[in-house]
Structures are given as C-alpha cells and as structure tokens.
Amino acid sequence: MSQVIRTELFPGVNLTAVHTGKFKSNYFGAALVTGLSRDTAAENALLPWVLRRGSAGCPDMQTVSSRLDKLYGGAIEPSVTKKGEMQCLCFSASFLDDAYAPEGEQLLEPALSLLSELLLHPRTEDGIFCREYVEGERANLIDRIRAQKNDKRQYSMMRLGQEMCRYEAFGIDKYGDEASAAAITPDSLWKRYQTLLTTAQVELFYCGSAEPERVQQAFKTAFADLPVNPDREQPECELRITAPEQPNFVEEALDVGQGKLAMGLRTDGIGVWDEEYPALMLLNAVFGGTSMSKLFMNVREKLSLCYFASSTLEKFKGLMLVSSGIEFEKFEQARDEILTQLDACRRGEISDEELEGARRIVCTALHTLTDSQGRMSDYWLGQAAAGITETPEQLARRLERVTKEQVVAVAGRMHLDTIYFLKGKEAAQ
Amino acid sequence: MKVLKYPRIGEQLFHKVLDNGLNVFICPKPEHAKSYAFFATNYGGMDTRFCLNGQWHDTPAGVAHFLEHKMFDTEDGNALQDLASNGASPNAFTSNGITGYYFESTEKFEENLRILLRFVSVPWFTAESVDKEQGIIAQEIRMIEDNPEWQVYMNLMEGLYQNHPARISVAGTVESISHITDKTLYDCHRTFYTPENMVLCVAGDVEPERVCAIADEILPKQGSGKVERDYGETEPAAVAQRRVETKMEVSTPIFQYACKMPPVSRGPETLRMQLLGDLAAQALVGQSSPLYASLYEQGLINREFDCGCEMYPGCVFLYAGGESRDPAAVAEQIAGEAARLAREGIDEQLWQRLKKAAYGSRVRGLNSFETICVGQAQSFFDGAQALTFPEMFDTITREDGQALLAKWGQADRTTLSVVWPKEGTV
Numbered sequence: 119m120s121q122v123i124r125t126e127l128f129p130g131v132n133l134t135a136v137h138t139g140k141f142k143s144n145y146f147g148a149a150l151v152t153g154l155s156r157d158t159a160a161e162n163a164l165l166p167w168v169l170r171r172g173s174a175g176c177p178d179m180q181t182v183s184s185r186l187d188k189l190y191g192g193a194i195e196p197s198v199t200k201k202g203e204m205q206c207l208c209f210s211a212s213f214l215d216d217a218y219a220p221e222g223e224q225l226l227e228p229a230l231s232l233l234s235e236l237l238l239h240p241r242t243e244d245g246i247f248c249r250e251y252v253e254g255e256r257a258n259l260i261d262r263i264r265a266q267k268n269d270k271r272q273y274s275m276m277r278l279g280q281e282m283c284r285y286e287a288f289g290i291d292k293y294g295d296e297a298s299a300a301a302i303t304p305d306s307l308w309k310r311y312q313t314l315l316t317t318a319q320v321e322l323f324y325c326g327s328a329e330p331e332r333v334q335q336a337f338k339t340a341f342a343d344l345p346v347n348p349d350r351e352q353p354e355c356e357l358r359i360t361a362p363e364q365p366n367f368v369e370e371a372l373d374v375g376q377g378k379l380a381m382g383l384r385t386d387g388i389g390v391w392d393e394e395y396p397a398l399m400l401l402n403a404v405f406g407g408t409s410m411s412k413l414f415m416n417v418r419e420k421l422s423l424c425y426f427a428s429s430t431l432e433k434f435k436g437l438m439l440v441s442s443g444i445e446f447e448k449f450e451q452a453r454d455e456i457l458t459q460l461d462a463c464r465r466g467e468i469s470d471e472e473l474e475g476a477r478r479i480v481c482t483a484l485h486t487l488t489d490s491q492g493r494m495s496d497y498w499l500g501q502a503a504a505g506i507t508e509t510p511e512q513l514a515r516r517l518e519r520v521t522k523e524q525v526v527a528v529a530g531r532m533h534l535d536t537i538y539f540l541k542g543k544e545a546a547q
Numbered sequence: 548m549k550v551l552k553y554p555r556i557g558e559q560l561f562h563k564v565l566d567n568g569l570n571v572f573i574c575p576k577p578e579h580a581k582s583y584a585f586f587a588t589n590y591g592g593m594d595t596r597f598c599l600n601g602q603w604h605d606t607p608a609g610v611a612h613f614l615e616h617k618m619f620d621t622e623d624g625n626a627l628q629d630l631a632s633n634g635a636s637p638n639a640f641t642s643n644g645i646t647g648y649y650f651e652s653t654e655k656f657e658e659n660l661r662i663l664l665r666f667v668s669v670p671w672f673t674a675e676s677v678d679k680e681q682g683i684i685a686q687e688i689r690m691i692e693d694n695p696e697w698q699v700y701m702n703l704m705e706g707l708y709q710n711h712p713a714r715i716s717v718a719g720t721v722e723s724i725s726h727i728t729d730k731t732l733y734d735c736h737r738t739f740y741t742p743e744n745m746v747l748c749v750a751g752d753v754e755p756e757r758v759c760a761i762a763d764e765i766l767p768k769q770g771s772g773k774v775e776r777d778y779g780e781t782e783p784a785a786v787a788q789r790r791v792e793t794k795m796e797v798s799t800p801i802f803q804y805a806c807k808m809p810p811v812s813r814g815p816e817t818l819r820m821q822l823l824g825d826l827a828a829q830a831l832v833g834q835s836s837p838l839y840a841s842l843y844e845q846g847l848i849n850r851e852f853d854c855g856c857e858m859y860p861g862c863v864f865l866y867a868g869g870e871s872r873d874p875a876a877v878a879e880q881i882a883g884e885a886a887r888l889a890r891e892g893i894d895e896q897l898w899q900r901l902k903k904a905a906y907g908s909r910v911r912g913l914n915s916f917e918t919i920c921v922g923q924a925q926s927f928f929d930g931a932q933a934l935t936f937p938e939m940f941d942t943i944t945r946e947d948g949q950a951l952l953a954k955w956g957q958a959d960r961t962t963l964s965v966v967w968p969k970e971g972t973v
Contacts, residue, residue: 140578142557143911167850179843183835187900190907196850214907218556250844258849261870264798268695373796373969375689410631419625422679425686443690471632478634478654485653486581491914 120488122498122509123330127322130350133337134498136325136491142218144226145491146211147323148237148341150314151503153353154205154287160294161302161310164252164259166196166207168307171251172241176232185232189225190214194233199496201503202355202389202434203287206321207314209233210495215327226328227336234340238315246308256302263293267372271426274378274540275441281368282382282536286356288435316345319352321502325491353503357436359387361533369539376425378540379452381440383460386531390433390504396516397524401532402431402438403476404525405463410475412459417442423452434504438532446541453537463529466522473522481517484510548755555937556910560923561755565763568743568770572923573758574750576916582656582751583916584758586667587647589746589774589928590739592717593859598775599738606735607726609684609719612641614732616680617672618648626666635659643713643859645928646739647921656753657761664747664765670736672729685721695797695966699868702791703803706962709787710780713862741770746927748920778861784809785959792965802965803868804878806885806955810861818931819939820863822905824856827948828865829901830893831885831955838884847877860929865955868964878963885955893952898945909936 120138127133152162176182186192192213199206213229216222241248267273276291283289293299322341324333361384388394406413406429413427427442444452462468487493487510497510551560561573576582595606618639619627630637635652648667652659691697701716708714718724749758786807811820832838832854842848852869871877912918926933954960 138578140576141914143914178840180835180837180840183839184900187835187904191904191911192907212911214910218907218910220555220906254844254846257846261799261849265870268797268801270693374693376686376693408631409637410628415628418683422682425683425690443686445686475628475632475634479631479636482581482634482636482653486651489579489581489916 124507125334127334127338127341128344128346129348131320131322131341131344132502133322133324133334134502135330135333136494137327137330138325139327141326141491142215143212143491144215144229144326144328145324145495146230146233147208147321147495147499148233149206149208149321149499150318151204151206151321151353152314152318152351154200154203154290156290156298158310159205159290159292160259160298161307162205162207162314163198163293164255164299164302164307165311165314166198166209167255167258168247168251169236169240170194170196171255173235174239174241175235177241182236189229189232190219192229194236198292200292201500202432204353204355204434204503205292206499206503208499209237210492212491217327226326226332230336230340238341238343247304247311249304252302252304252307256299259293259299260296263291263296263299270372270374270378270540271441271443274380274538275439277368277370277540278380278382278439278536278538281366281538286358316347317351319350319503320344321499323495323498325494352505355389355434357387357389359384359436361535365534366536368536369541371541371543373543374540375542377444377446377449377542379442379444379449380538381453381456381534382536383438383440383532384535385436385438386533387436388528388531389436390506394524394528395433396513397520397528398431399480399517400473400476400520401463401525401528402429403480404468404472405429405460406440408476408479410472412462413440413456416459417452417455421455423448423455427452427456434500449539449541457534460529460532464526466526468522468525473525477517477520481514484514548759551932553934556913556934558913558934560934563759565742565759565766567766567768569762569766570746570927571759571762572746572748572927573753573755574748574919575753575755576750577752579751581651581653581916582753583649583651583749583920584660584663585647585649585748585920585924586663587645587746587924588739589644589744590646590735591642591644592715593643593712593778594739594776595712595715596777596779597738599734603777604734606731607719608715608723609717610727610731610735611646612718613680613684613724613727614735615639615641615646616684617676617732618667618670620671620676621666621669622671626662629662630659633659637663641717643717645925647924649917649920651916656751657757660758660761661765664762668740668766670733672732674729677727677729677732681724681727684718684724688718688721688724691718695795695801698793698795699801699803699964699966702793703805703866703962703964706788706791706964707786707805707807707864708862709783711782711862712778713859737771739774741772741774742766743770743772744774746924748923750916750919782810782861786962788962789958790963792967794967794969797966797968799870800872800874800965800967801868801870802874802877802963803866804874804881804961804963805864805866806961808863808865808951808954810863811858813860813930815931815939817858817929818926818933818936819943821856821858822936822939823943823947823951824858824863824865826901826905826943827951828854828856828867829905830898830948831888831952832867832881833901835897835900838880842877842880847871847873865951874963874965882955882958882961885952889949889953889956892949893945895945898948902940902943906937906940
C-alpha cells in the first residue's frame with residue numbers, strides 16, 4: 119500500500135511524498151508557484167528552460183545529458199502549468215529505482231542533487247544568466263507561444279479563456295505574451311529569478327520506493343541553499359461568479375478544414391474548495407466529460423453534428439468549458455444542441471444509468487490516479503497550490519454520496535458567458 | 548500455462564495458447580488499483596490486399612480504421628457505453644500494422660473483459676450504420692488533415708516509400724472510405740479477426756487462469772485459419788522523393804528527415820533492429836550527442852526535437868524531426884554527421900552511456916501497463932519478445948550502429964519532409 123506524507127521542509131517549502139514500491143522509477147517534482155500576472159508571466163515561463171540549459175557544475179546541455187545518461191537515462195523536463203490563476207514553474211524528473219540499477223548503485227541522491235543544482239545553481243556570466251542561454255530560450259519561448267496555433271482544438275480553448283476572462287488573471291496565457299517575452303534580458307530575468315527563489319511557494323514532490331527518512335533527508339540536503347523566508351507567497355484565485363446577461367460571441371477565421379466551437383460557462387463560484395465540488399464533477403461527467411455523456415451521445419453519436427464534443431472543468435477557477443469540432447455550416451445547430459443538453463440536466467432529465475455511469479468513471483479516474491506517478495505529481499501540485507490536503511480516495515468517497523438532486527441543483531447554477539467560433543477562411547468570405 | 552520470467556527487470560508473464568489458437572499473455576501487478584486488457588489483431592492500415600476463401604480482395608484505404616470504429620456497435624447498442632457504465636475507460640487505435648482494443652478499470656474486471664472479447668469477436672454492421680459512420684470518420688479525416696504533425700509524417704512516408712503500403716494514410720481519405728460497405732467490413736473481419744491472428748495481453752491484479760477461462764468461454768471455438776496478405780511490389784532501396792514540401796497554418800516550419808533502412812524479417816531480429824535503430828539515432832543526433840548540442844546552440848532546433856527508429860512489417864527507417872527555422876540546414880548537418888560517424892566510428896564512451904540510458908528508459912517505461920501490453924502484442928506479431936531487451940542490448944555493438952549510420956550517408960535513401968508556414972501566418 120502507498121503512504122502519502124506531507125512535510126514542511128523549510129518555511130513555505132513543502133514536500134509531498136508518496137511511498138510505494140509498485141513503480142520502477144523514482145519520480146521527483148520541484149515547482150515554484152506564483153500568482154499569474156501580465157507583467158511577470160513571460161519571464162516566469164522562460165525560467166525553467168534557461169535553468170535547464172546548464173548549472174555551475176554541468177555548464178551545458180551535453181554535460182547535463184551525459185550526467186543523465188550515466189544515471190541510466192534519467193529525465194529532467196522543464197514545464198509551465200496554470201492552476202486557475204496560479205502559474206507553476208516546474209521540473210519533473212524520473213530516474214530508475216535503485217532496485218533495477220544493474221550494479222546496485224544508489225541513484226536517488228545523485229539524481230536529486232542534479233535536479234536541485236539545475237534549479238538553484240545556474241551557470242552564470244558576470245553574475246547573471248548567460249546571454250546565450252537567455253537569448254536562445256527566449257526565441258524558443260516565442261516560438262512556443264506562436265506554436266499554440268498549430269493545435270486548433272487547444273488553440274480554440276486558449277482563445278476562449280482569453281476572451282472570457284479578459285479582465286481576470288485567468289485570461290493570461292501560461293507562457294505570457296509575445297511582446298513581454300521579446301523584452302526579456304539576462305538582467306531582468308536574473309532579478310525575476312532571485313525574487314521567485316525568495317518569495318514563491320515551493321512545492322516538492324516524491325514518489326517511489328525509498329524510506330521516508332531517506333527521502334526527507336535527501337530533499338533537505340538538496341534544497342538547503344534555498345533562501346530562507348518565513349512569508350513565502352500564498353497565491354489565490356478570483357472566482358468571478360457573474361456571467362453577462364447576453365453571452366459574448368467571438369469569431370475568428372483561419373485556414374482550416376474543420377470548425378471549432380468552444381463555449382465557456384461560469385459555475386456560480388463553485389470550485390475545488392467547495393462542498394458542491396463533487397456534484398459539479400458529476401454534472402460535468404454527465405453533461406460532456408465522458409464517452410457516455412449527453413454531448414457525446416447526442417451531439418456526436420445521434421445527430422452526427424461533430425467529430426468530438428466534450429466538456430472539462432477548470433476546478434481552480436470555477437469554469438466549465440465545452441470544446442467541439444464541427445463542420446462550419448453546423449455552427450448554430452451544434453451550439454443550440456449543446457445548450458439543449460445542458461437544459462436537460464437543469465430539468466433533471468438524467469437517468470440512473472447516466473448518473474451512475476458518470477460516477478463510476480469519475481471515481482475510477484481518481485483511483486487510477488494512484489497508478490501514475492506523473493498524474494499524482496500533478497494532482498498534489500494542484501492541491502498544494504490550492505491549500506487543500508484531500509487525497510484522491512477521500513474525494514472519491516465524497517463523490518459516492520452525491521445525489522441526483524445535488525447534480526441538478528448545480529446544473530441550475532451554470533451560466534453561459536462566452537461563445538468562441540473558429541471558422542475557415544472561405545466561410546468568412 | 549507457461550511462466551516466462553524476466554529477472555533482470557523484475558517482470559514475469561503467464562502465457563497460454565488457447566485451443567482456438569489465440570495467444571494470451573498476463574502480467575500480474577497485484578499492487579495496482581487498475582487492471583488493463585489489450586485485445587489486438589495483426590491487421591492495420593497497410594493490409595488492404597488479402598486472400599479470403601481462395602480469392603484475392605483489394606479493399607479501399609482506411610478499412611481497418613473504419614472497422615475499428617464500427618466494432619463497438621453491438622446488436623443491443625454500443626460496447627463503449629457498456630464499458631463506460633462500469634467505470635472502465637475503453638478505447639481503440641489502428642496503426643499501420645495492428646488494430647488494438649483496450650480498457651482499464653478498477654471494478655468489475657471480469658465483466659469488462661467479457662464485454663471486450665465479445666464486441667471485438669462478434670461483428671454487427673448494417674448499411675445504415677456504415678453510412679452514418681462515413682460522416683463521422685470524414686470529420687475525423689478532415690481534423691487530422693488540419694494537423695501539421697500528421698501532414699509532415701504522411702508526406703515523409705510518401706517520400707520514403709515507392710510501393711510499400713505504409714505510405715497510405717491509416718484513416719484513408721474522405722473519397723476512399725466512401726467505397727466501404729457493410730460487406731467490405733464483414734469480409735475484413737472474417738479474414739483478420741480470427742484467433743490465430745490475434746493476441747490478448749492483460750496486466751493488473753488478475754488471476755491468469757481466470758483470464759484464459761473467460762477467453763475460452765467467450766471467443767469462437769475455432770478460427771478461420773492463417774491470413775494471407777500482400778504488401779505489393781518489392782520496395783527498392785531508393786526513396787520515392789528526396790524532398791516533400793507543403794504549406795499550412797503553422798507558426799514555425801516543422802520537419803521530419805528520415806533514412807530508409809533495409810527491412811528486417813519476422814523474428815527476434817525485429818527487436819534487435821528496434822533497439823539498435825534507436826541507439827544509432829541517439830548516437831547521431833540524440834540529446835547527448837555532439838551534433839544535438841551544436842544544432843541547439845545554433846538555434847536550429849528546440850526541445851521538441853526528437854529522433855529514433857520506426858518499424859512496420861517490411862519497413863524500417865531512422866528519423867529525426869521537430870520544429871526549425873531552417874530544416875534544410877538541420878538535414879544537411881545530420882547527413883554530414885552520419886557520414887563522419889560512418890567513417891570515424893562512434894565514440895566508445897558515448898555509446899556505452901547511450902546503452903545505459905536506453906536500458907534505464909525502457910525499464911522505467913514498464914511503469915505503464917499500456918507499454919507492457921501493447922509492446923508484448925506488437926513484438927508477438929513480429930516474432931520477438933519485448934521483455935528480453937536487456938539480453939538483446941548485450942548483443943548490440945558500436946560497430947552495428949556505425950554500419951547502420953553508413954546508410955544515412957547515401958543520399959538516395961533519405962527524405963526531408965517540411966511543412967512551411969503560409970505567408971502572413973507569422
């Protein structure tokens with residue numbers, strides 16, 4: 119059985135450790151968590167990639183790769199994620215469990231030491247980041263921002279979020295915007311880095327077979343050089359609860375063969391912190407979260423209006439977002455049918471099979487989460503950022519108790535805020 | 548029931564061949580919450596020409612994938628919903644070589660396994676349901692045609708291969724699938740969904756004997772025999788086109804650059820080729836190679852860049868690709884480095900490190916039930932055993948890698964596929 123232990127290693131620096139012998143790897147996460155803001159988003163987003171380029175001890179990528187290879191092909195990957203209105207700057211690392219090291223080597227400590235070295239002791243030039251690394255990664259960041267257009271489904275959802283939350287921090291992209299990215303210099307990034315190291319909430323994660331004492335000791339040693347600050351940031355999210363009387367409508371034309379219809383609803387302030395959250399999870403599953411949901415069964419299967427139609431929750435922001443791929447001329451029909459299905463939920467037209475099926479899927483997803491180190495890391499990062507300690511199993515138990523009436527009541531509180539439609543260029547003419 | 552033990556990586560597989568000819572592999576994982584079952588047929592997008600009852604059939608591109616969609620239909624409804632209502636997450640995929648159906652679940656595993664085995668073995672198509680699916684799949688095809696990664700890959704395959712059916716899109720085209728009828732689907736099902744041409748792989752907290760008993764109970768007692776298929780004319784060593792380019796709504800040019808290798812026949816050699824091909828690609832332009840560092844420092848590639856070896860029956864190629872502002876410059880430097888390594892050999896220390904890294908990554912990959920089961924199924928069809936990779940690594944030498952890279956130096960074996968941004972997109 120696995121055991122989850124949460125420890126405050128230093129003030130504002132927390133370790134969530136899942137101890138289990140069922141994996142073949144040790145998994146480490148290190149995240150700096152900070153509030154999303156227009157002024158800092160791009161600089162923050164650039165940081166993990168610049169740090170990944172090299173440390174004082176491993177000054178270039180080839181040296182880092184060579185250390186990783188010697189540790190049996192370990193991986194340390196930079197990433198940026200958005201949890202509601204919090205920006206998380208992450209390193210995720212996976213290394214072979216000591217049990218499978220052919221010569222009985224200990225891999226945990228050297229792996230963790232490489233990870234913390236990259237995060238805390240970057241290669242510098244005249245006391246700040248190397249110009250070459252900052253400029254190279256800045257160009258990559260700008261490419262990454264532009265490349266978001268390549269996946270049209272993801273792009274339509276990003277555009278929906280931007281339009282819907284244009285006056286809220288949620289409307290800011292996790293990578294920031296291109297103009298801010300272009301303005302970053304080695305000096306400005308270095309200052310930002312120093313501020314983050316001192317003020318950001320630090321969330322560390324471990325999952326693997328090592329004993330709790332060994333893990334805590336290894337993390338304490340590896341991260342001992344973090345600046346001491348008893349008042350690290352506790353970022354918060356604004357759950358704006360009112361949708362406009364008339365939904366906003368935004369339309370955009372690109373050269374594509376398939377249209378994308380995205381719709382954003384406000385949950386009346388219900389988020390991951392609330393008593394009604396499990397009912398909201400079930401509503402989303404019944405409405406559009408699964409392959410037996412109303413959107414899938416009706417909009418896709420019965421009416422063949424689209425190739426896909428599904429909904430997801432932004433649990434840290436109180437949003438339910440619908441995403442669908444349609445033929446351009448079916449826009450109105452698809453939009454109306456999606457809303458008709460939501461109305462059916464509001465009227466309580468939810469069969470026992472639909473409700474129980476949805477419940478089984480959501481609970482299964484929570485249980486299987488414990489079979490994946492990456493998913494556990496993401497789950498616990500979100501919980502930590504939100505200041506919640508509920509385990510997946512505890513949440514699953516709350517889900518088991520939700521009644522149909524509670525789901526219907528929550529459905530009545532959903533309000534359409536924004537409709538975004540990505541159409542083809544020909545259709546625009 | 549036989550037990551196959553793989554002590555170096557701490558795994559074991561229970562193996563049984565049922566009376567109807569189906570091979571079943573079970574990997575017990577008692578500590579996990581979920582169980583996973585993968586039921587696959589050795590039938591993919593490449594298999595458009597086959598023999599049934601002594602007669603050769605040519606089927607439209609995209610049939611295997613179309614069939615995959617329609618298999619979920621049952622006389623009483625849809626198996627997807629039956630599995631989903633038990634909390635299972637079912638899905639399926641069709642690749643060039645295989646079609647696989649799977650689910651993972653934490654409850655009612657045996658009931659879910661029955662549903663899986665039943666819907667995949669009992670076809671239920673009508674003219675109306677086929678007609679309706681044409682609309683859905685046409686949408687899917689339009690969606691993937693908008694995907695630049697897919698385009699760059701398909702163009703690469705069309706460039707690399709002159710005859711081999713891997714150059715045809717697995718999903719077919721909106722036009723090709725319009726020729727599919729319920730009769731086409733029944734013929735293909737009868738030919739390829741026979742137990743001798745299939746495999747069942749299960750991982751999780753399950754009883755191996757129970758899995759076999761359920762398969763015995765649900766599946767047909769007898770199969771329809773060995774499959775005869777035809778992949779067309781022999782593929783020449785030279786590529787069809789050295790460069791294939793197109794324009795799409797992308798922000799940065801994306802590219803795939805690949806070298807066609809001689810095919811490997813069925814057997815353990817396929818696993819060896821996969822491991823060797825990946826290692827050679829890593830030595831050439833993997834993250835710890837000198838060339839990768841140089842390309843990265845020149846700003847010609849970013850962390851999306853990837854390289855490796857891809858294989859299907861009758862085709863093997865090494866590839867490298869990602870995003871670049873100047874794909875031709877990347878390709879030129881890769882070709883130059885391949886020629887240098889072919890001449891001077893691969894650095895011994897680098898090669899040893901790469902082998903260590905490849906071993907560790909493969910072992911870590913076994914965290915995933917999908918990797919275990921899909922890998923086992925695939926290698927079973929190829930006549931190899933996926934989990935013998937540690938022993939196979941022992942037989943691979945630096946000289947093998949060098950010999951493979953010498954091929955990359957031969958210009959008529961390589962294709963560069965590029966998707967350029969449309970003017971005004973950047």
